[in-house]
Amino acid sequence: MTPIHELLNRIRWDEEFGKGDFVIGYLDRVEERIIQVPLRELFFEPGDHFSFDLIDDGGELHSIPLHRIKEVYKDNKLIWHREH
Numbered sequence: 001m002t003p004i005h006e007l008l009n010r011i012r013w014d015e016e017f018g019k020g021d022f023v024i025g026y027l028d029r030v031e032e033r034i035i036q037v038p039l040r041e042l043f044f045e046p047g048d049h050f051s052f053d054l055i056d057d058g059g060e061l062h063s064i065p066l067h068r069i070k071e072v073y074k075d076n077k078l079i080w081h082r083e084h
Contacts, residue, residue: 004069005049007080011039025071026064034070 011018022039043053051065072080 001082002080004066004072004080004082007072008044008066020074021076023073023076024069025073027068027070029068036071036073 011022023036024039024042025034025036027033028035037054041054045051045053049066051063053061053063055061070082071078
């Protein structure tokens, strides 16, 4: 299986592959379920290869470790999956 950081880099740097609508599903430990978020709403700090940031509906910033990403969709098709 392709490591998640390699897939994210391919989406970012491979112009042809990066075309499309990407959604990631990450495990929310509080809600104990997968939360799906459009990739364009995530923030990746340059040089940080371990987490991403997102702002929830309440305006609160969350830092999510990459290992909690469990699914990646491209144009509504599952392209990457890791066991929950």
